[in-house]
Amino acid sequence: MAENLTDLTGDRANAEEDNDPAGIQSLREAALLAGPERHALLQSHPLHSAIIEIKTTPVKAALLAISEAIKFRRPGLAFAADCRHGKTTMITMVSKAMGEMFPGVPYQVITAAKHDKATERALWTDVLLGFNIEGVGTAMERKKSARGSVLSACRETKADTFVLYIDEGQNWGALEFNFLRDFTNELREYSQLTVITITVGDLNLKLVAEALRSKEKGLWSRFLRTVLPFSGISSVEDLRLVLEEYDTAKDCEYPKRSGVCYTEFFAPHAFANGWRLALEAERMWTALEAVATQYNKTLTDVGMQWIAESILTFLTLQIEHDEPGFKPSGDDWKDAVQSSQFETTFL
Amino acid sequence: MRIPNLGRLAWSEGWVGFGEGAFTLMAKLQGLNGVSRSYFSQQLHRRNHISFLSGPLLRETPLELRLAQASVPAQMGHIYTNFAGDDHFRYCKTCLKGGYQAVLSQFDIFERCPIHDEPFLDRCACCGKNAPRFAWTSFERCSPSFTCGHCCGPLAGGADLDSRPETWAIPRSLATIQSFHTWAIAAQERVELVRPASWITCAPRPESDRRAALARVLAELDQCMHKPYFRETEVELLQPVSMRATGAPSHDCSYPKIAAETLPPSAFGSWTWTGWRKVNRDLAVPVEMSVSVEHHAAYIWRSQFEDVDAIGFSCPVYQRKRSDSFYEWWANLPTTGRRLFMNEQLCSMLARAAWRAALRTALAWRTYIEVAPPGQRHIAIDRDWLLRLGRWDLNVASPLGYAFRQTPSGFDDLFLFVG
Numbered sequence: 001m002a003e004n005l006t007d008l009t010g011d012r013a014n015a016e017e018d019n020d021p022a023g024i025q026s027l028r029e030a031a032l033l034a035g036p037e038r039h040a041l042l043q044s045h046p047l048h049s050a051i052i053e054i055k056t057t058p059v060k061a062a063l064l065a066i067s068e069a070i071k072f073r074r075p076g077l078a079f080a081a082d083c084r085h086g087k088t089t090m091i092t093m094v095s096k097a098m099g100e101m102f103p104g105v106p107y108q109v110i111t112a113a114k115h116d117k118a119t120e121r122a123l124w125t126d127v128l129l130g131f132n133i134e135g136v137g138t139a140m141e142r143k144k145s146a147r148g149s150v151l152s153a154c155r156e157t158k159a160d161t162f163v164l165y166i167d168e169g170q171n172w173g174a175l176e177f178n179f180l181r182d183f184t185n186e187l188r189e190y191s192q193l194t195v196i197t198i199t200v201g202d203l204n205l206k207l208v209a210e211a212l213r214s215k216e217k218g219l220w221s222r223f224l225r226t227v228l229p230f231s232g233i234s235s236v237e238d239l240r241l242v243l244e245e246y247d248t249a250k251d252c253e254y255p256k257r258s259g260v261c262y263t264e265f266f267a268p269h270a271f272a273n274g275w276r277l278a279l280e281a282e283r284m285w286t287a288l289e290a291v292a293t294q295y296n297k298t299l300t301d302v303g304m305q306w307i308a309e310s311i312l313t314f315l316t317l318q319i320e321h322d323e324p325g326f327k328p329s330g331d332d333w334k335d336a337v338q339s340s341q342f343e344t345t346f347l
Numbered sequence: 348m349r350i351p352n353l354g355r356l357a358w359s360e361g362w363v364g365f366g367e368g369a370f371t372l373m374a375k376l377q378g379l380n381g382v383s384r385s386y387f388s389q390q391l392h393r394r395n396h397i398s399f400l401s402g403p404l405l406r407e408t409p410l411e412l413r414l415a416q417a418s419v420p421a422q423m424g425h426i427y428t429n430f431a432g433d434d435h436f437r438y439c440k441t442c443l444k445g446g447y448q449a450v451l452s453q454f455d456i457f458e459r460c461p462i463h464d465e466p467f468l469d470r471c472a473c474c475g476k477n478a479p480r481f482a483w484t485s486f487e488r489c490s491p492s493f494t495c496g497h498c499c500g501p502l503a504g505g506a507d508l509d510s511r512p513e514t515w516a517i518p519r520s521l522a523t524i525q526s527f528h529t530w531a532i533a534a535q536e537r538v539e540l541v542r543p544a545s546w547i548t549c550a551p552r553p554e555s556d557r558r559a560a561l562a563r564v565l566a567e568l569d570q571c572m573h574k575p576y577f578r579e580t581e582v583e584l585l586q587p588v589s590m591r592a593t594g595a596p597s598h599d600c601s602y603p604k605i606a607a608e609t610l611p612p613s614a615f616g617s618w619t620w621t622g623w624r625k626v627n628r629d630l631a632v633p634v635e636m637s638v639s640v641e642h643h644a645a646y647i648w649r650s651q652f653e654d655v656d657a658i659g660f661s662c663p664v665y666q667r668k669r670s671d672s673f674y675e676w677w678a679n680l681p682t683t684g685r686r687l688f689m690n691e692q693l694c695s696m697l698a699r700a701a702w703r704a705a706l707r708t709a710l711a712w713r714t715y716i717e718v719a720p721p722g723q724r725h726i727a728i729d730r731d732w733l734l735r736l737g738r739w740d741l742n743v744a745s746p747l748g749y750a751f752r753q754t755p756s757g758f759d760d761l762f763l764f765v766g
Binding site: 106107108131132133134136137138140141142143144145146147148149150151152153155156158190191192 | 349350351352355356357358359360361362378379380381382383386510511512513
């Protein structure tokens with residue numbers, strides 16, 4: 001499984017700094033002590049801009065399903081999720097993890113764009129865009145480039161399997177999947193290559209699957225026969241697991257190699273006295289339930305986007321209240337959840 | 348891993364076979380990507396100076412592919428351009444049916460494929476018309492292809508390779524190709540041994556003699572090709588002449604004075620001072636066949652680097668050196684090209700070092716041998732001194748690279764010596 005992303009992309013030349021106590025201490029002071037350095041670090045904190053990749057329970061379930069699909073060469077697997085549940089982040093995490101678990105299996109993530117007119121040329125344009133390959137010429141020429149790309153990827157690793165992750169799969173219909181089927185069939189027939197498609201889309205993907213099942217059963221069977229739900233956070237326990245990630249520097253560390261987790265960065269004094277974000281799981285979940293209750297809804301699952309934004313708002317607002325005896329209240333979380341506009345989910 | 352690409356075109360190192368010529372590499376690149384042949388050629392010609400082997404795509408070539416390009420004419424430089432006798436695409440039918448062409452097939456000295464023992468062809472197997480020319484100018488309008496331009500059939504017969512990458516296969520047994528290229532690259536490097544910076548110490552023999560000599564080399568090589576190792580054959584392709592300097596810094600006029608002070612007047616001919624690379628000084632050396640021109644040139648070559656350190660090189664390029672020895676720095680340069688030689692300080696330093704080396708060598712000759720008076724040819728050689736001079740390793744790799752093609756006046760750009 002993918003470990004700390006910073007480990008994957010960090011500068012190996014700085015490995016010695018990891019064991020430099022003086023350097024680490026210096027980084028910690030810059031991050032935690034009030035001053036211009038901390039202010040600058042606060043402005044550039046990854047919570048503001050970067051996508052937080054946390055292996056939540058749904059992500060782990062997706063990893064397991066996809067790894068089985070690759071291992072047993074199942075032709076197609078799909079995931080449908082509501083908006084702002086972190087589908088794209090899930091694809092990113094899963095593709096990287098699968099790349100490490102199956103290093104000899106090439107893969108690529110593409111995005112199925114919505115076109116005013118569905119054509120074969122538009123399809124291959126999307127594919128080549130995702131492949132980062134020049135796409136010029138007719139539809140057949142672009143298809144040839146796509147085939148050459150897959151062949152080259154498999155040639156590079158001497159593999160006979162290629163994994164294609166399709167994001168926003170709900171934008172494709174029978175036409176696109178038809179072309180894709182022909183493409184994969186040709187690769188299998190002439191090059192003995194197996195293409196595994198992992199399609200991820202919003203809840204409309206289920207409608208696409210249903211439409212294919214009634215009219216193009218072959219396509220449905222190939223690509224969308226198994227549409228698994230990709231849920232958000234659906235319980236306090238799951239939420240607590242997410243919050244615990246913020247409390248450890250393993251995946252949520254800033255600055256890099258400082259040992260300062262996100263929680264400690266925003267509330268150093270409270271953190272030093274034993275306060276942890278994971279302790280707020282109940283209060284946060286209560287605040288989320290309150291929003292659902294307002295609209296006479298039952299809280300089933302919450303998208304990771306809402307969770308992340310609520311946490312960011314909470315941590316940011318509580319900076320000025322950071323003290324050894326820090327004790328957030330339910331209203332603090334109510335304000336944070338309200339600020340994330342979670343209520344729009346029920347509109 | 349993700350989709351490998353070469354300048355945003357689908358590509359993989361797995362398509363490259365050792366010793367493969369650029370023709371089939373380019374044909375594969377075009378075959379993998381659904382761009383028209385004319386568009387493909389246009390992209391390669393986008394920049395001002397495009398050569399068959401330095402187009403923008405190949406400039407973005409990953410290192411591995413560049414290494415594979417060691418088999419193509421660019422790396423073989425002198426050898427290819429001067430000894431490949433056939434401008435048309437030559438191929439082994441069986442090799443090309445898998446989309447592979449060994450670049451050594453372009454040497455007309457080779458008549459049969461060392462892998463399949465089949466005759467090399469330079470015509471289409473279907474219609475019998477000439478195969479495309481193995482030159483970039485042939486591909487200005489459309490890229491190389493496995494298809495005959497006359498009959499539109501596959502050049503080697505069989506399946507259509509252009510649209511069937513799955514049929515491309517690199518021959519399994521490339522040991523013979525590797526042996527040849529090991530020799531070819533070493534021979535290419537040795538060309539520079541007889542062309543130390545600013546010095547010419549030998550002249551080429553007549554072309555017929557050179558080709559005959561190379562044929563002898565290759566014939567012996569052919570016998571050894573099936574063995575993992577082979578002894579290089581020493582072939583005298585050059586004849587010694589007096590040392591002649593072809594370059595000296597025009598802004599430094601001290602060398603003639605130094606030379607006049609250290610060498611006897613009889614060692615000098617007349618010289619003219621005409622500026623950079625035009626200076627002509629003849630320093631007489633004994634013509635003795637027992638002293639190979641390679642040895643002679645190697646001594647000067649090696650010696651000049653010792654002088655570089657002594658001079659105290661201050662060129663900014665040299666400042667970035669990674670070793671204490673200039674020679675090591677020079678030998679470890681990943682590439683050397685014309686740009687490096689545009690550095691006046693560097694060239695000036697090299698010229699000065701070469702001069703000092705030449706002077707020292709000439710002095711050594713004078714010390715240990717008797718310089719023949721004009722009209723006399725008999726020279727006595729102190730062979731112990733020769734052995735002591737042999738302290739230098741003759742297997743010095745020349746880092747001058749293949750862009751250094753400054754042709755001395757009056758000589759062909761061909762000095763090939765295999766030793």
